[in-house]
Amino acid sequence: MHDLSLPSKAVICEVAPRDGFQAEHDWIPTETKIDIIRKLANTGVKSMEITSFVHPKAIPQLKDAEEVVSRTQDLTDLTFRALVPNARGAQRAIDVGINKLKLMLSATDSHSLSNANATVEKAQNALEPIIDLASKHNVKVGGSISVAFGCPYEGIVPVERLATILDRYSKMGIDEVSLADTTGMANPRQVYKYLGELKEQFPAMTFSMHLHNTRGMAFASAVAALQQGVIHFDSSVAGLGGCPYAPGATGNIATEDLIHGFEEMGIETGIDLDKMITAAEDVRQMLGKTDLNSSYMLQAGPCSTLSPKPAGQEKLG
Numbered sequence: 001m002h003d004l005s006l007p008s009k010a011v012i013c014e015v016a017p018r019d020g021f022q023a024e025h026d027w028i029p030t031e032t033k034i035d036i037i038r039k040l041a042n043t044g045v046k047s048m049e050i051t052s053f054v055h056p057k058a059i060p061q062l063k064d065a066e067e068v069v070s071r072t073q074d075l076t077d078l079t080f081r082a083l084v085p086n087a088r089g090a091q092r093a094i095d096v097g098i099n100k101l102k103l104m105l106s107a108t109d110s111h112s113l114s115n116a117n118a119t120v121e122k123a124q125n126a127l128e129p130i131i132d133l134a135s136k137h138n139v140k141v142g143g144s145i146s147v148a149f150g151c152p153y154e155g156i157v158p159v160e161r162l163a164t165i166l167d168r169y170s171k172m173g174i175d176e177v178s179l180a181d182t183t184g185m186a187n188p189r190q191v192y193k194y195l196g197e198l199k200e201q202f203p204a205m206t207f208s209m210h211l212h213n214t215r216g217m218a219f220a221s222a223v224a225a226l227q228q229g230v231i232h233f234d235s236s237v238a239g240l241g242g243c244p245y246a247p248g249a250t251g252n253i254a255t256e257d258l259i260h261g262f263e264e265m266g267i268e269t270g271i272d273l274d275k276m277i278t279a280a281e282d283v284r285q286m287l288g289k290t291d292l293n294s295s296y297m298l299q300a301g302p303c304s305t306l307s308p309k310p311a312g313q314e315k316l317g
């Protein structure tokens with residue numbers, strides 16, 4: 001056996017309109033947000049986290065959530081999901097036509113208190129009414145766990161802590177959960193080990209990975225997750241993103257970098273890489289960002305733009 005064991009396909013959810021925009025200090029006009037969402041929709045991406053319905057004082061950048069969703073309802077080829085922290089947020093999302101909710105929850109009390117003004121237990125209790133509300137309206141619900149591998153306040157998070165939260169999620173009827181490396185503290189070995197143990201304990205659960213590239217380890221961690229059979233990933237165009245309630249948080253792995261790396265290994269995403277790189281360049285200009293460090297594709301371009309390799313050194317996959 002001289003090859004990595006990898007799936008042939010991966011599914012990417014674009015999260016820039018939520019995770020990316022929430023991290024931007026300057027107000028992004030609603031019109032600009034909608035333009036960016038339309039550009040992203042044109043790349044072939046099939047799933048997008050379009051906004052969050054949190055307290056507008058907690059994330060003022062997303063106070064136009066209702067307007068953004070209602071003005072993009074014509075994009076029917078995509079599943080739009082929204083992040084919600086409580087029943088109030090879920091009701092707002094459902095009222096405006098969102099058909100998938102992502103629950104907000106942390107692995108540690110320190111991050112949870114900072115992000116949601118509640119301990120993990122209290123925050124998870126507050127999720128039950130959301131699930132009831134969603135089921136009444138036939139709306140899908142997925143879970144999430146922030147700071148799942150490491151917490152900027154508490155350090156490494158033991159896998160047993162995740163198992164406790166997942167057990168509760170599972171009892172609530174949640175069968176898909178996003179594991180978030182909020183401040184890029186995970187490493188590939190840890191990701192492989194945690195996913196291996198969690199998949200054994202929760203065989204019916206679909207896991208997805210939400211990786212921030214704070215320490216340059218996100219792609220390596222994504223490969224470790226692929227090796228455990230995980231095929232669902234979140235990423236953010238141009239590497240935007242970061243939780244304002246986690247000190248030191250920076251952007252998600254850039255969507256164009258994730259697609260490129262996967263394609264180089266022969267893993268299909270169904271997204272047009274060139275269109276995503278163009279979208280990343282447009283987004284960078286629209287948001288007035290001069291720094292290219294968060295996207296390797298914007299810095300170096302894809303390998304395919306280089307001259308063909310000598311015979312015998314063609315890419316694998």
Ligand SMILES: CC(C)(COP(=O)([O-])OP(=O)([O-])OC[C@H]1O[C@@H](n2cnc3c(N)ncnc32)[C@H](O)[C@@H]1OP(=O)([O-])[O-])[C@@H](O)C(=O)NCCC(=O)NCCSC(=O)C[C@@](C)(O)CC(=O)[O-]
Nearest residue numbers: 053054055058059085088089115116117146147180182243
């Ligand atoms: C959770 C709360 C709401 C608790 O905030 P709280 O102040 O404890 O809320 P409360 O339940 O005491 O309510 C206070 C007031 O807020 C209102 N309220 C309550 N909820 C809502 C709502 N949804 N929408 C609009 N209004 C709301 C509520 O109606 C009430 O109004 P009043 O009766 O006083 O007039 C607040 O802390 C909050 O909104 N936090 C969100 C923080 C956030 O968005 N963080 C970033 C996203 S998480 C992240 O980035 C991580 C992730 C997901 O990407 C994964 C990763 O990388 O780790």
